[in-house]
Amino acid sequence: MAAQTVAVVLAGGVGQRVGSPVPKQLIEVGGRPILAHAIAAFDAHPGIGEVLVVMTPGHVPTAAALAAPFSKVTGVIEGGDTRTGSTVAALGALAGHPGDTRVLFHDAARPFVDAPVIDRVLAALETHEAVAVGVPSSDTIVMVEDGLVASMPPRASLCRFQTPQGFRLATVRAAYDLALADPGLRATDDCGIVHRYLPDVPIRVVEGSERNLKVTHPLDVVVAEHLAGTAGAPDAGTTAGTTTGTTTGTTADTTAGATGTDLPETT
Numbered sequence: 001m002a003a004q005t006v007a008v009v010l011a012g013g014v015g016q017r018v019g020s021p022v023p024k025q026l027i028e029v030g031g032r033p034i035l036a037h038a039i040a041a042f043d044a045h046p047g048i049g050e051v052l053v054v055m056t057p058g059h060v061p062t063a064a065a066l067a068a069p070f071s072k073v074t075g076v077i078e079g080g081d082t083r084t085g086s087t088v089a090a091l092g093a094l095a096g097h098p099g100d101t102r103v104l105f106h107d108a109a110r111p112f113v114d115a116p117v118i119d120r121v122l123a124a125l126e127t128h129e130a131v132a133v134g135v136p137s138s139d140t141i142v143m144v145e146d147g148l149v150a151s152m153p154p155r156a157s158l159c160r161f162q163t164p165q166g167f168r169l170a171t172v173r174a175a176y177d178l179a180l181a182d183p184g185l186r187a188t189d190d191c192g193i194v195h196r197y198l199p200d201v202p203i204r205v206v207e208g209s210e211r212n213l214k215v216t217h218p219l220d221v222v223v224a225e226h227l228a229g230t231a232g233a234p235d236a237g238t239t240a241g242t243t244t245g246t247t248t249g250t251t252a253d254t255t256a257g258a259t260g261t262d263l264p265e266t267t
């Protein structure tokens with residue numbers, strides 16, 4: 001029997017940086033709340049069997065009403081104080097699922113995740129226990145300490161992570177069990193938890209999309225409103241001519257003996 005596949009839509013934040021009176025995932029772009037866009041992408045995908053929504057405390061009834069038309073949504077639960085806490089809440093809700101379940105954690109704040117990105121994550125989960133989505137950086141990225149450049153990793157080895165991030169449930173559970181026992185736990189994503197607490201688990205990186213932006217700051221709401229009206233437009237990476245079809249090794253690709261990722265190459 002094929003393994004179950006669950007998409008967890010993480011919508012437990014308040015959107016402090018956007019600064020709207022309601023959590024940013026409830027803001028409408030293209031005539032629909034950001035959260036509904038994210039749920040719709042997974043609900044419509046044939047490879048996804050179930051969708052679990054994790055919502056900001058105090059807003060669960062609103063999210064439940066918004067999720068009601070989507071047939072694959074099996075629950076709308078309350079999130080934690082942090083994104084990590086909301087993932088923990090989701091893992092609790094999935095306690096009865098078998099360890100080979102595929103689970104995809106997605107930021108509700110990324111309304112324009114599309115089927116090809118989800119396809120790539122699901123395909124990579126056939127061979128890997130953990131999968132990240134990345135896009136090449138067009139900026140030079142540096143590490144700064146005390147206002148001075150401390151190091152400059154070569155740009156071709158860097159990528160920006162997006163979501164969904166996919167895992168075999170047993171793997172992400174094991175990583176979180178270790179993480180929760182660590183008083184110094186700090187993480188900005190779920191792959192970070194697996195990378196830190198299960199360092200021997202290779203994390204496959206597959207190509208994301210420039211449209212898959214995270215609505216984080218007020219300007220992103222404006223960009224999202226524009227993108228909502230441009231479905232089907234070419235991705236920024238391809239119009240810029242950066243897609244070469246070659247693979248590029250990245251520091252994010254922790255595959256032992258990695259031959260590279262599926263990311264387009266930038267120089």
Ligand SMILES: Nc1ccn([C@@H]2O[C@H](COP(=O)(O)OP(=O)(O)OP(=O)(O)O)[C@@H](O)[C@H]2O)c(=O)n1
Nearest residue numbers: 011012013014015016017081082083086108109
């Ligand atoms: N306690 C939290 C915090 C964040 N998230 C979710 O994680 C995703 C990425 O987080 P972020 O963009 O930081 O959202 P917010 O925490 O809402 O934003 P801010 O940091 O500006 O308050 C969002 O979909 C957000 O709803 C969550 O599920 N639970």
Ligand SMILES: C[C@](O)(CO)[C@H](O)COP(=O)(O)O
Nearest residue numbers: 083107161162163188189214
């Ligand atoms: C998971 C993530 O979207 C990958 O880029 C990012 O780390 C979330 O960060 P945030 O500060 O919670 O928005």
